[in-house]
Amino acid sequence: MDILKECILREGKSLPGGLLKVDSFLNHQLNPRLMKAVAEEFAQRFADTSFNKVLTIEASGIAPALMVGVLLDLPVVFIKKKKPHTMEQAFTTQVFSFTKQQTSDLSLSREFLSAADRVLFIDDFLACGNAALAVLSLIEQAGASLVGMGFVIEKAFQHGSQQLRERGIRVESLAIIESLENCQIHLRP
Amino acid sequence: MDILKECILREGKSLPGGLLKVDSFLNHQLNPRLMKAVAEEFAQRFADTSFNKVLTIEASGIAPALMVGVLLDLPVVFIKKKKPHTMEQAFTTQVFSFTKQQTSDLSLSREFLSAADRVLFIDDFLACGNAALAVLSLIEQAGASLVGMGFVIEKAFQHGSQQLRERGIRVESLAIIESLENCQIHLRP
Numbered sequence: 001m002d003i004l005k006e007c008i009l010r011e012g013k014s015l016p017g018g019l020l021k022v023d024s025f026l027n028h029q030l031n032p033r034l035m036k037a038v039a040e041e042f043a044q045r046f047a048d049t050s051f052n053k054v055l056t057i058e059a060s061g062i063a064p065a066l067m068v069g070v071l072l073d074l075p076v077v078f079i080k081k082k083k084p085h086t087m088e089q090a091f092t093t094q095v096f097s098f099t100k101q102q103t104s105d106l107s108l109s110r111e112f113l114s115a116a117d118r119v120l121f122i123d124d125f126l127a128c129g130n131a132a133l134a135v136l137s138l139i140e141q142a143g144a145s146l147v148g149m150g151f152v153i154e155k156a157f158q159h160g161s162q163q164l165r166e167r168g169i170r171v172e173s174l175a176i177i178e179s180l181e182n183c184q185i186h187l188r189p
Numbered sequence: 190m191d192i193l194k195e196c197i198l199r200e201g202k203s204l205p206g207g208l209l210k211v212d213s214f215l216n217h218q219l220n221p222r223l224m225k226a227v228a229e230e231f232a233q234r235f236a237d238t239s240f241n242k243v244l245t246i247e248a249s250g251i252a253p254a255l256m257v258g259v260l261l262d263l264p265v266v267f268i269k270k271k272k273p274h275t276m277e278q279a280f281t282t283q284v285f286s287f288t289k290q291q292t293s294d295l296s297l298s299r300e301f302l303s304a305a306d307r308v309l310f311i312d313d314f315l316a317c318g319n320a321a322l323a324v325l326s327l328i329e330q331a332g333a334s335l336v337g338m339g340f341v342i343e344k345a346f347q348h349g350s351q352q353l354r355e356r357g358i359r360v361e362s363l364a365i366i367e368s369l370e371n372c373q374i375h376l377r378p
Contacts, residue, residue: 030265032258058248069221076219112218
């Protein structure tokens with residue numbers, strides 16, 4: 001994933017509080033070549049397993065998840081952070097975001113996840129793993145199987161992957177930030 | 190756009206209040222083949238104009254806009270409905286959503302839209318045009334040029350396209366709903 005590392009080092013901004021701002025290619029503006037490359041890399045890393053659905057969380061997860069779904073011809077479901085009044089039967093859970101310092105109610109319609117599904121979860125960031133664990137709760141509520149979780153960027157110093165692996169979840173991160181100390185971006189080689 | 194019409198007629202649900210629920214392929218679950226076809230159709234319809242950026246609004250606009258960006262190798266910017274605290278210099282405006290019965294603050298970082306940009310705006314739905322007019326305000330604040338607006342589904346009975354065309358905006362809608370009277374979906378042939 002050279003293109004991803006280049007984007008992070010060239011355009012990423014390390015902010016106080018362990019924040020990494022990647023607005024120019026992932027969280028506000030999307031780089032189309034990067035999105036294609038990200039999907040190809042995820043498809044390759046999870047090529048040894050089978051799944052029939054890609055799951056993500058709105059809004060920044062949609063782009064990488066959709067690219068995987070289009071590449072593999074699979075439906076993509078994006079979990080909503082606010083339950084629309086038109087959603088009748090839903091799996092729900094809460095998640096606290098350290099980045100945004102707020103709690104969201106995650107909602108997933110019961111129509112789109114069932115015990116028959118084998119899902120790959122894709123998201124933009126893995127930090128402390130709160131969002132991923134909340135998604136795991138939704139998957140468990142549905143009785144579906146989780147084949148793995150893929151993240152575009154993991155912040156290793158916030159220990160999310162450790163939390164997920166302790167639960168037996170396979171985690172694949174395309175770029176791993178070792179630290180953002182002194183507002184310097186240190187990528188794992 | 191036969192695939193789009195088929196999805197709407199087979200899976201769309203007409204709800205009281207002029208609402209069309211298309212959660213199974215556009216607003217919650219995404220159909221990957223439809224998303225590819227939608228991008229090809231938009232690219233063809235706007236092939237006679239030139240633009241360097243695709244603009245949309247989170248969250249349901251991201252999928253069709255990204256597919257256009259990837260097809261044409263152009264960056265995609267998604268306008269945020271809530272200004273992140275890490276966004277410093279932003280163009281902002283307000284929009285009221287009849288569907289959600291709430292006001293959102295649209296924010297677009299000044300880093301990603303300027304007077305040098307020629308943009309195509311892509312969104313999932315055109316209803317009364319409030320969101321599109323709010324986006325026009327952001328584009329005008331940036332001094333950028335708008336080459337046109339493309340919508341996956343237009344609800345003609347809510348007159349958004351009329352509002353936009355009166356302002357000189359080129360509008361392309363891939364499927365047009367004439368009415369949802371008696372909870373029946375009537376597509377324009």
